[in-house]
Amino acid sequence: MKDLKELKKIEKFADQCMKCGFCSFFCPVYQEEKVETAVARGKNYLIKLALKGEQEFTEEMADIIGKCLLCKRCAANCPSKTQIDRVVVGARAQMVKDKGLGFIKDFAFRKVMSNRKAFGRYVKLAKAFQWMLPKTEGNIRHLPDFLKALGQGRHIPNLAKTFLRDMVKPVYKPVNGEKPKMRVGFFMGCATDFVYPELGLKLIDFLTKRGIEVVVPESQNCCGAAIYFSGDFETGRMLAEENIKAFEGVDYVVTACGTCSSTLKDYQKYLPDNEDQQKRYEAFEKKIKDSTEFVIDVMKIPPEDFKLRKEFEGKTATWHDPCHLIRYQNIKEQPRAILKALKGLKYVEMPNADMCCGMGGSFSVYHYDLTKKIADKKMDGIKATGADIVVTACPGCMINLIDNALRNKMTQKVYHFLELVE
Amino acid sequence: MLKESLVSEFQKIVGKENVLTTPEALKAYSYDGTTSWIHEPDCVVFPKTTQEISEIMKIANAEKIPVTPRGGGTNVSGGSVPWLGGVVLCTTKMNTILKIDKENLTATVEPGVVLQDLTLKLAKEGLFFPPDPQSFLGATLGGIIAENAGGPACVKYGVTKQYILGLEVVFPDGRIANFGGRTLKNVVGYDLLHIFVSSEGTLGVITKAELKLNPIPPAKKTIMAVYAEIAMAGESVFRVLENGVIPGKIELLDNWVINRIEEMMPMGLPKDADAVLLFECDGIPEAVEKETEKIVEITKKYGATDVRVAKDVDEANKYWMARKAGFAAVFGKAPTVMAEDVTVPRGKIPEFIKRCRDLSKKYDVEMCILGHAGDGNLHPAILSDIKNKDLYERALKAMDGIIEGAVEFGGVLSGEHGIGLEKQKFFRRTMDPVAVDLMMKIKALLDPNNIMNPGKIWD
Numbered sequence: 001m002k003d004l005k006e007l008k009k010i011e012k013f014a015d016q017c018m019k020c021g022f023c024s025f026f027c028p029v030y031q032e033e034k035v036e037t038a039v040a041r042g043k044n045y046l047i048k049l050a051l052k053g054e055q056e057f058t059e060e061m062a063d064i065i066g067k068c069l070l071c072k073r074c075a076a077n078c079p080s081k082t083q084i085d086r087v088v089v090g091a092r093a094q095m096v097k098d099k100g101l102g103f104i105k106d107f108a109f110r111k112v113m114s115n116r117k118a119f120g121r122y123v124k125l126a127k128a129f130q131w132m133l134p135k136t137e138g139n140i141r142h143l144p145d146f147l148k149a150l151g152q153g154r155h156i157p158n159l160a161k162t163f164l165r166d167m168v169k170p171v172y173k174p175v176n177g178e179k180p181k182m183r184v185g186f187f188m189g190c191a192t193d194f195v196y197p198e199l200g201l202k203l204i205d206f207l208t209k210r211g212i213e214v215v216v217p218e219s220q221n222c223c224g225a226a227i228y229f230s231g232d233f234e235t236g237r238m239l240a241e242e243n244i245k246a247f248e249g250v251d252y253v254v255t256a257c258g259t260c261s262s263t264l265k266d267y268q269k270y271l272p273d274n275e276d277q278q279k280r281y282e283a284f285e286k287k288i289k290d291s292t293e294f295v296i297d298v299m300k301i302p303p304e305d306f307k308l309r310k311e312f313e314g315k316t317a318t319w320h321d322p323c324h325l326i327r328y329q330n331i332k333e334q335p336r337a338i339l340k341a342l343k344g345l346k347y348v349e350m351p352n353a354d355m356c357c358g359m360g361g362s363f364s365v366y367h368y369d370l371t372k373k374i375a376d377k378k379m380d381g382i383k384a385t386g387a388d389i390v391v392t393a394c395p396g397c398m399i400n401l402i403d404n405a406l407r408n409k410m411t412q413k414v415y416h417f418l419e420l421v422e
Numbered sequence: 423m424l425k426e427s428l429v430s431e432f433q434k435i436v437g438k439e440n441v442l443t444t445p446e447a448l449k450a451y452s453y454d455g456t457t458s459w460i461h462e463p464d465c466v467v468f469p470k471t472t473q474e475i476s477e478i479m480k481i482a483n484a485e486k487i488p489v490t491p492r493g494g495g496t497n498v499s500g501g502s503v504p505w506l507g508g509v510v511l512c513t514t515k516m517n518t519i520l521k522i523d524k525e526n527l528t529a530t531v532e533p534g535v536v537l538q539d540l541t542l543k544l545a546k547e548g549l550f551f552p553p554d555p556q557s558f559l560g561a562t563l564g565g566i567i568a569e570n571a572g573g574p575a576c577v578k579y580g581v582t583k584q585y586i587l588g589l590e591v592v593f594p595d596g597r598i599a600n601f602g603g604r605t606l607k608n609v610v611g612y613d614l615l616h617i618f619v620s621s622e623g624t625l626g627v628i629t630k631a632e633l634k635l636n637p638i639p640p641a642k643k644t645i646m647a648v649y650a651e652i653a654m655a656g657e658s659v660f661r662v663l664e665n666g667v668i669p670g671k672i673e674l675l676d677n678w679v680i681n682r683i684e685e686m687m688p689m690g691l692p693k694d695a696d697a698v699l700l701f702e703c704d705g706i707p708e709a710v711e712k713e714t715e716k717i718v719e720i721t722k723k724y725g726a727t728d729v730r731v732a733k734d735v736d737e738a739n740k741y742w743m744a745r746k747a748g749f750a751a752v753f754g755k756a757p758t759v760m761a762e763d764v765t766v767p768r769g770k771i772p773e774f775i776k777r778c779r780d781l782s783k784k785y786d787v788e789m790c791i792l793g794h795a796g797d798g799n800l801h802p803a804i805l806s807d808i809k810n811k812d813l814y815e816r817a818l819k820a821m822d823g824i825i826e827g828a829v830e831f832g833g834v835l836s837g838e839h840g841i842g843l844e845k846q847k848f849f850r851r852t853m854d855p856v857a858v859d860l861m862m863k864i865k866a867l868l869d870p871n872n873i874m875n876p877g878k879i880w881d
Contacts, residue, residue: 018753019455021496021560025538034468034514034534035442036450036495045453046446060446077559079750081686 006097006233007051010090014051016082017044023074023084028356028374029067037064040074040084047091057095065091067367069360069374070229072327089270092231164188164197165218172204172214180213184294185250185287187243188216189223189260191395199256199395202418203291207254210299217246223255223263226361228270237277240267244284253287254294256418258331258394259361261290262324290325291418292393296334303341307422313344317420318387320378320401321354322394335393335417342420352381359400375404382412390414424464424508428485432467432509435477440468440515451492451510452503455557457758458808459500459843463490463510470515472590472598472629479627480596482509482873489594490875491623493534493562497569498761499842501622505877511627513564519543520630527635528587528604533564533628549635552579555838556749564628570620572838574671574745577796578704579636581838583619588632591618591625594869604632617864622840623875625868639704642670643714644738646730647721652676652697652779652791654725656771659699659795661724663768667713670704672796673745679792682751683744691744692728699726699795700741748792756788756805758814760821763845764828765799765837777827778802785820787813799837825852841879849880 023040024030030039037043043064049055065088072085165188174180184207192200204214221242228236243264247253255261265288268281295301317339325331332354339347358364358374382390382405390401390412401414432441442448443465452462464487469475482489488508495502504510517534524547531540537551537558544550554573555561561571567589572581588602602608602615618625649655652674659672675683676697684691692698699721703713718729732738753759766774775791782789782804793800802824806817825835829852835841841849850858862880865872 016754018457018750018759019453020557020749020753021455021494022557023560024494025536025559034517035447035466035512037447042450046449049449055446055449058446060444064446079747080754081750 002053002098004051004094006090006094006231007047010047010083010087011051013083013090014044014048014087016078016080017041017048017084018080019045020079022077022079023082026073026077028069028071028073028358028377029370031377032370032373038067040078040082043068043091044082044084044087047087050091050094057098062095065095067363067370069323069356069358069363071323071356071360073323073354073356076327086269089229089231092229093233093270094231096231096233160194160197162197164193164200167197167201168204168216170216170218172208172216174211174213175208176211178211181211182251183213183215183249185220185247185253186214186216187220187223187247187253187255187257187260187264189255189257189395191399192256192260195399196256196395196416199416199418203254203256206295206418206421210301212299215250220246223257223260224267225259225263228263229361233271236267237271237273240271240281240284244280247284247287250287252289252294252298254289254291256291256393256416257396258290258292258322258324258329258392259396261288262328264288265329290329290331290393292325292335292338293329293331296337303337304343306338306342308342308344309420309422312389312420315388316346316348316386317389317391318348318350318382318385319353320350320357320382320390320392320397322392322397323356324394326354335391338417338421339391345420348385348387350381350385350387352378355381357397357400357404359396361396364400371400372404372407375400376408379404379408379410383410387412391417391420393417424487425485428481428487429465431481432465432478435474436467436469440470442466442468451495451512454495454500454502455498456500456503456842456844459503459505461503461505462507463504464507466510466512468512468515472592475511475592475627475629476596476598478509478511479592479594483594483596483871486871486873488876489627489873491564491568491627493565494536494557494560496557496560497565497839497842498557498763499569499622499836499840499844501569501840501842501875501878502565503843505843505875508873513562513627513629516629517562522547522549522635523604524549526604527637529633529635531563531631531633533562533567533631535563537561537563537566544635545638548638550638551585551633551635553582553585556746563631563633567619567628567631568621568623569840570838572794572797572799574673574702574794574796576794576799576838577672578668578670583616585634586615586619586631587634589615589618589628590630592627592629594626594871594874598629599626602632606634620840622842622878624865624878625874627874639670639706639710641707641710642702642704642738643710644732644741645701645703645714645717645721646732646741647699647701647717647726648692648695648728648730649697649699649725650695650727651725652775653772655697655699656775656795658721658724658726659771660768662701662717662720663796665716665720667703667716667720669701669713669717669796671700671702672794673700674698674791674793674795674800675700675745675748676791678788678790679748679751682755682790683747686747686751687743689740689744695727697791700745702738702742745792752790752792752803752805757807757809758817759803759805760817761801761803762821762824763799763801763836763839764825764833765797766828766831766833768796768798770831770833771795771798771800774800774827774831774833777831778824781820781823781827785816785823787817787820789820794837797837798833822848843878846879846881 224239272278358371364371490504492502513534516532555571
């Protein structure tokens with residue numbers, strides 16, 4: 001009998017599905033493809049067969065299991081509360097365990113390669129960039145994914161001239177010189193580090209101005225989203241251990257990236273292999289706060305105390321819910337409360353605010369055509385609001401929203417909510 | 423297995439990407455919303471036009487290959503399971519709403535349009551399509567028509583067949599035919615249109631439909647009546663109606679269902695109640711007010727221990743969420759759930775409920791009751807486990823008893839789900855033999871090679 005350890009862990013979630021098919025309405029991928037293997041019900045059924053030994057992890061299976069944004073919209077609306085995101089990630093983990101990490105990625109990668117003339121250009125570019133990256137290459141594996149996206153005709157923001165890691169100090173004391181109210185660790189994450197370093201500086205500035213001591217441990221690593229969501233739990237655990245160690249002794253860990261905060265919180269869901277790990281990952285989860293929830297729920301800043309930066313005065317804004325905020329962390333009202341209370345800014349809710357933008361981390365690299373179709377629906381929602389700016393709190397979403405707004409020749413600019421406030 | 427040459431024929435018609443043959447895809451098209459009916463097709467084809475369907479049917483007919491039409495695959499009768507293999511003809515890519523005609527209150531749709539997509543689009547025009555099966559999020563119009571689906575709104579608005587004005591259908595031999603039209607009244611010749619409504623895909627493929635619409639009622643109100651005795655809830659249903667109030671919906675949840683919902687999403691339902699009835703009145707505001715008062719009065723008079731009128735939309739939504747969750751609550755609680763779809767004349771609801779409870783005791787099986795009490799369509803559900811032979815057999819006996827009971831009380835064995843595979847064994851037992859004979863003859867006339875969804879309705 002084969003060792004189905006990772007699948008066994010998610011068996012109880014998979015068993016919840018009663019095949020009603022409601023997920024089809026909520027799945028952005030199914031909405032485009034209209035085939036049963038694209039939707040949660042189909043994936044869940046095939047994974048259950050794998051559990052029974054009636055379905056091998058073929059290349060086709062890898063493709064099916066790979067083609068999920070993990071946006072969790074199906075799970076949030078499932079009448080029998082099937083946690084299909086955990087089922088899918090568990091299946092990926094089993095595949096990686098059985099066949100090695102390359103399997104899912106290589107297969108999709110080959111498909112991308114064979115379909116795109118631009119491939120040569122994009123590998124060259126990726127390579128050209130990769131040698132420049134800091135020596136900790138093994139620690140930033142999700143960056144190569146990002147680089148692969150180049151050459152697909154995407155509008156990708158330039159890498160920052162200086163990475164955040166090379167700008168920050170290990171400790172920032174409160175600016176007023178008083179005794180710190182609390183000690184907060186700042187978790188950088190790849191996108192903030194390499195693409196949006198100013199976001200990190202902004203957050204540090206925001207916190208220290210309000211009497212908080214911010215520490216930026218040098219030994220912090222990648223959050224692991226792209227890694228453990230691909231099923232590489234072994235590397236995921238290594239990262240979890242490093243990050244937990246790096247942030248020992250702080251009251252909270254704050255990040256400006258919705259994916260990072262969600263990923264750090266969810267170590268306890270996916271990665272533990274024993275009770276000790278379970279306990280430690282759960283303790284770590286309690287420390288993690290996304291910037292949007294930290295300022296409202298922990299710092300308890302009343303929404304009306306936020307001040308709009310001058311350049312945004314008179315603008316109309318709309319909010320895009322990153323999947324990792326609204327469904328993974330249940331953060332929905334906090335950013336809206338701030339945006340609605342900002343004097344000088346007009347807030348308009350977009351029709352499909354909670355719908356995935358189509359990024360899905362490396363999903364958009366392997367299935368860029370699908371990403372574009374899904375994003376087009378998002379763009380329709382944005383257009384319908386007549387807003388000047390789209391605000392969100394996940395650099396991953398920002399990259400995708402910018403790309404698709406430009407592709408659709410839209411005038412809307414995309415900002416992180418931290419960029420709006422003083 | 424299908425000949426490879428046929429697969430390439432299909433590919434020529436619909437394009438390579440619209441024919442699936444991988445083992446994984448075939449497995450994903452082997453099931454519907456039922457628990458125990460599973461069979462793989464030999465290939466899955468996604469047509470985009472009526473003409474393509476016609477071409478596919480011609481080939482299938484010449485080669486005598488089974489064809490199972492399928493939309494969202496949300497049905498719970500086994501109806502879209504390709505029981506004898508062959509081709510699954512999936513219409514999910516034919517999903518255009520062709521026209522919404524406000525002047526005539528009609529809509530023209532392709533078969534793969536999902537009901538909720540239609541509902542949202544119609545709502546923008548102030549219109550609605552009344553049939554509302556609980557599978558509305560995934561169910562497609564082709565399937566809704568072929569299964570003659572129902573839902574909570576049937577008590578006032580009737581089932582699907584009352585909202586189909588015209589159909590375009592492809593016959594097994596590839597002929598394309600149009601029945602009915604776009605008018606509300608149409609008495610020209612035999613009513614062939616309605617042979618296809620509830621035909622469960624055994625006579626032809628529905629490729630286009632003309633739907634009758636209603637304007638959205640301007641006001642709504644939700645009332646929850648609580649009962650210490652479920653039979654009294656059953657009585658309240660027909661007492662309300664005989665007193666001249668026809669609410670938009672009347673739904674029944676028994677104690678078991680109430681408690682499972684409370685476990686899943688606590689919302690303050692009365693956990694001690696033997697049953698609750700949920701009413702929804704809709705219409706012009708003044709009428710809705712009057713009807714609500716009347717319902718409160720009548721339900722109190724006929725034994726409700728507590729009657730709550732939802733004070734706002736949020737509270738009303740909460741109750742209807744509970745009703746929807748009831749479905750999940752039942753199915754999530756046992757490895758094998760046998761959900762019935764019997765319908766009895768409304769006056770017999772109390773007696774029928776009593777029969778169900780007796781059967782539950784007699785065969786020592788856990789049973790719960792929920793359903794569209796307003797139209798007598800109840801879904802008693804037996805919790806079982808196909809792997810536990812003794813329990814499963816007792817459950818089967820109890821289910822036989824439920825169906826026999828319903829028929830004895832003047833009811834029918836399916837109200838809205840159809841026969842498919844699930845109810846086959848009861849079909850001939852409960853149907854007039856002359857009707858069965860006629861149906862067989864119609865089937866033989868339209869589908870002489872028996873390729874349309876074979877293995878269903880009659881065995």
